[in-house]
Amino acid sequence: xxxxxVFDNVNYKTKPQGKDAGAITKRMTIDKAKEYSIEQIxxxxxxxxxVRPSYCGGKEDTxxxxxxxxxxxxxxxxxxxxxxxxxxKDIIPNFIYTSFSHTEEHHKFRLVFILDKEINDFETAKxxxxxLMNMINESDIRCKNLNRxxxxxxxxxxxxxxVLDSFKITxxxxxxxxNEMVKKDSKPN
Numbered sequence: 001x002x003x004x005x006v007f008d009n010v011n012y013k014t015k016p017q018g019k020d021a022g023a024i025t026k027r028m029t030i031d032k033a034k035e036y037s038i039e040q041i042x043x044x045x046x047x048x049x050x051v052r053p054s055y056c057g058g059k060e061d062t063x064x065x066x067x068x069x070x071x072x073x074x075x076x077x078x079x080x081x082x083x084x085x086x087x088x089k090d091i092i093p094n095f096i097y098t099s100f101s102h103t104e105e106h107h108k109f110r111l112v113f114i115l116d117k118e119i120n121d122f123e124t125a126k127x128x129x130x131x132l133m134n135m136i137n138e139s140d141i142r143c144k145n146l147n148r149x150x151x152x153x154x155x156x157x158x159x160x161x162x163v164l165d166s167f168k169i170t171x172x173x174x175x176x177x178x179n180e181m182v183k184k185d186s187k188p189n
Contacts, residue, residue, distance in 0.1 A: 001163070003038070003118075004033050004065065005053050006057075007032075008149075012151070012152060014100050028050065028052055028149055029057050030055070038161075048152045050150065052150075054125070055118075059147060060147040063125070065120045067117070067119065069113045070110050071132050071133060071139045072140040072150065073139055074140055079107055079109055082136055085135060091164065091172070092164075093113050094113060095158060097155060098154045099151065099153050110150055110153065115169060118166075123178060126146060127173040127174065128173045130144065144181070
Protein backbone atom coordinates (compact mmCIF):
# COMPACT_ATOMS: atom_id res chain seq x y z
CA UNK A 1 0.00 0.00 0.00
CA UNK A 2 1.35 3.41 -0.98
CA UNK A 3 0.02 6.61 0.52
CA UNK A 4 0.31 10.12 -0.92
CA UNK A 5 1.48 12.78 1.53
CA VAL A 6 4.16 15.43 1.98
CA PHE A 7 7.47 15.12 3.84
CA ASP A 8 10.01 17.85 4.44
CA ASN A 9 13.42 17.14 2.93
CA VAL A 10 15.35 18.26 6.04
CA ASN A 11 15.96 15.99 9.03
CA TYR A 12 15.80 17.43 12.56
CA LYS A 13 17.01 15.90 15.81
CA THR A 14 15.00 18.35 17.95
CA LYS A 15 11.81 20.35 17.51
CA PRO A 16 12.42 23.11 14.94
CA GLN A 17 12.14 26.64 16.27
CA GLY A 18 11.82 30.15 14.83
CA LYS A 19 13.11 30.49 11.27
CA ASP A 20 13.40 26.72 10.87
CA ALA A 21 9.64 26.32 11.45
CA GLY A 22 8.87 28.98 8.82
CA ALA A 23 11.25 27.37 6.36
CA ILE A 24 9.47 24.03 6.75
CA THR A 25 6.18 25.64 5.72
CA LYS A 26 7.80 27.08 2.60
CA ARG A 27 9.42 23.75 1.63
CA MET A 28 6.35 21.53 2.15
CA THR A 29 4.37 22.50 -0.93
CA ILE A 30 1.77 20.31 -2.62
CA ASP A 31 4.10 19.61 -5.55
CA LYS A 32 6.40 17.82 -3.06
CA ALA A 33 3.75 15.15 -2.38
CA LYS A 34 4.87 11.59 -3.12
CA GLU A 35 3.69 8.09 -2.40
CA TYR A 36 5.21 6.23 0.53
CA SER A 37 4.75 2.81 2.07
CA ILE A 38 3.80 2.65 5.74
CA GLU A 39 7.36 1.55 6.57
CA GLN A 40 8.78 4.53 4.68
CA ILE A 41 6.44 6.85 6.58
CA UNK A 42 7.67 5.46 9.90
CA UNK A 43 11.32 5.63 8.83
CA UNK A 44 11.00 9.23 7.62
CA UNK A 45 9.40 10.30 10.89
CA UNK A 46 12.11 8.58 12.93
CA UNK A 47 14.83 10.08 10.75
CA UNK A 48 13.61 13.57 11.69
CA UNK A 49 11.40 14.58 8.77
CA UNK A 50 8.31 16.71 9.35
CA VAL A 51 5.16 15.22 7.77
CA ARG A 52 1.93 16.62 6.37
CA PRO A 53 -0.39 13.57 6.44
CA SER A 54 -2.57 14.90 3.64
CA TYR A 55 -2.04 15.48 -0.06
CA CYS A 56 -2.14 19.22 0.50
CA GLY A 57 -0.02 22.34 0.42
CA GLY A 58 0.42 25.06 3.01
CA LYS A 59 -3.20 26.22 2.85
CA GLU A 60 -6.21 24.06 3.56
CA ASP A 61 -7.90 25.14 0.30
CA THR A 62 -5.20 23.22 -1.63
CA UNK A 63 -6.31 19.91 -0.02
CA UNK A 64 -6.77 17.06 -2.55
CA UNK A 65 -7.03 13.86 -0.51
CA UNK A 66 -6.02 12.13 2.69
CA UNK A 67 -5.39 8.59 3.88
CA UNK A 68 -3.43 9.30 7.07
CA UNK A 69 -4.88 11.13 10.06
CA UNK A 70 -2.77 12.21 13.00
CA UNK A 71 -3.82 13.20 16.50
CA UNK A 72 -1.44 15.21 18.68
CA UNK A 73 -1.54 14.71 22.46
CA UNK A 74 0.44 16.93 24.82
CA UNK A 75 0.66 15.98 28.47
CA UNK A 76 -3.03 15.39 29.26
CA UNK A 77 -3.04 11.65 28.68
CA UNK A 78 -0.53 8.83 28.87
CA UNK A 79 0.21 6.70 25.85
CA UNK A 80 -1.42 3.70 27.55
CA UNK A 81 -4.58 5.71 28.31
CA UNK A 82 -4.81 6.74 24.66
CA UNK A 83 -4.43 3.14 23.52
CA UNK A 84 -7.22 2.09 25.91
CA UNK A 85 -9.53 4.82 24.56
CA UNK A 86 -8.88 3.58 21.04
CA UNK A 87 -9.51 -0.04 21.99
CA UNK A 88 -12.86 0.88 23.57
CA LYS A 89 -13.95 2.42 20.25
CA ASP A 90 -12.27 -0.31 18.17
CA ILE A 91 -10.42 2.38 16.22
CA ILE A 92 -6.79 1.40 16.65
CA PRO A 93 -3.95 3.61 15.38
CA ASN A 94 -1.45 2.04 13.02
CA PHE A 95 1.32 3.40 15.19
CA ILE A 96 2.09 5.96 17.89
CA TYR A 97 5.31 7.91 18.10
CA THR A 98 6.69 10.16 20.80
CA SER A 99 7.45 13.79 20.01
CA PHE A 100 10.86 15.37 20.54
CA SER A 101 9.69 16.82 23.88
CA HIS A 102 8.20 13.59 25.30
CA THR A 103 9.36 12.46 28.73
CA GLU A 104 8.09 9.78 31.08
CA GLU A 105 6.73 12.54 33.32
CA HIS A 106 5.11 14.48 30.44
CA HIS A 107 3.75 12.29 27.66
CA LYS A 108 3.75 14.02 24.26
CA PHE A 109 2.95 11.83 21.30
CA ARG A 110 1.06 11.40 18.04
CA LEU A 111 -1.41 8.72 17.09
CA VAL A 112 -1.24 7.82 13.40
CA PHE A 113 -4.38 6.34 11.84
CA ILE A 114 -4.09 4.89 8.34
CA LEU A 115 -7.12 4.12 6.18
CA ASP A 116 -7.38 1.43 3.53
CA LYS A 117 -8.51 4.00 0.93
CA GLU A 118 -7.90 7.68 0.49
CA ILE A 119 -10.65 10.16 1.28
CA ASN A 120 -11.30 12.51 -1.64
CA ASP A 121 -14.10 14.58 -0.10
CA PHE A 122 -12.91 17.51 2.05
CA GLU A 123 -15.90 17.55 4.42
CA THR A 124 -15.66 13.78 4.99
CA ALA A 125 -11.96 14.12 5.83
CA LYS A 126 -12.70 17.02 8.17
CA UNK A 127 -15.38 14.94 9.92
CA UNK A 128 -12.93 12.07 10.36
CA UNK A 129 -10.32 14.42 11.84
CA UNK A 130 -12.84 15.83 14.33
CA UNK A 131 -14.19 12.36 15.16
CA LEU A 132 -10.69 11.12 16.01
CA MET A 133 -9.95 14.27 18.02
CA ASN A 134 -13.17 13.80 20.01
CA MET A 135 -12.39 10.13 20.54
CA ILE A 136 -9.04 11.13 22.07
CA ASN A 137 -10.65 13.84 24.14
CA GLU A 138 -7.31 15.28 25.28
CA SER A 139 -5.97 15.97 21.79
CA ASP A 140 -4.49 19.31 20.78
CA ILE A 141 -7.44 21.29 19.35
CA ARG A 142 -5.07 23.43 17.28
CA CYS A 143 -4.41 20.37 15.11
CA LYS A 144 -7.79 20.36 13.36
CA ASN A 145 -6.71 21.72 9.97
CA LEU A 146 -6.12 19.18 7.23
CA ASN A 147 -3.08 21.12 6.00
CA ARG A 148 -1.42 20.78 9.43
CA UNK A 149 2.09 19.36 9.51
CA UNK A 150 3.56 17.37 12.38
CA UNK A 151 7.15 17.34 13.49
CA UNK A 152 9.07 14.10 13.55
CA UNK A 153 9.69 12.22 16.75
CA UNK A 154 11.98 10.07 18.81
CA UNK A 155 10.47 6.61 18.97
CA UNK A 156 7.60 4.43 17.83
CA UNK A 157 6.08 3.22 21.09
CA UNK A 158 3.06 1.34 19.69
CA UNK A 159 2.84 -0.47 16.37
CA UNK A 160 -0.35 -2.37 15.58
CA UNK A 161 0.01 -2.47 11.77
CA UNK A 162 -3.79 -2.00 11.66
CA VAL A 163 -5.19 -0.27 8.61
CA LEU A 164 -8.68 1.08 9.26
CA ASP A 165 -11.68 0.45 7.04
CA SER A 166 -12.38 3.83 5.42
CA PHE A 167 -16.10 3.02 5.08
CA LYS A 168 -16.36 2.26 8.81
CA ILE A 169 -14.61 5.46 9.91
CA THR A 170 -16.66 7.49 7.43
CA UNK A 171 -19.86 6.04 8.89
CA UNK A 172 -18.73 6.65 12.47
CA UNK A 173 -17.91 10.29 11.71
CA UNK A 174 -20.85 11.12 9.43
CA UNK A 175 -22.87 12.94 12.11
CA UNK A 176 -20.05 15.31 13.07
CA UNK A 177 -21.10 18.91 12.39
CA UNK A 178 -17.90 20.50 11.07
CA ASN A 179 -19.17 24.07 11.47
CA GLU A 180 -20.12 23.49 15.09
CA MET A 181 -16.75 21.87 15.83
CA VAL A 182 -14.87 24.79 14.30
CA LYS A 183 -16.92 27.27 16.36
CA LYS A 184 -16.49 25.23 19.55
CA ASP A 185 -12.77 24.89 19.08
CA SER A 186 -12.25 28.58 18.32
CA LYS A 187 -13.84 29.76 21.59
CA PRO A 188 -11.39 30.78 24.31
CA ASN A 189 -11.21 28.48 27.34
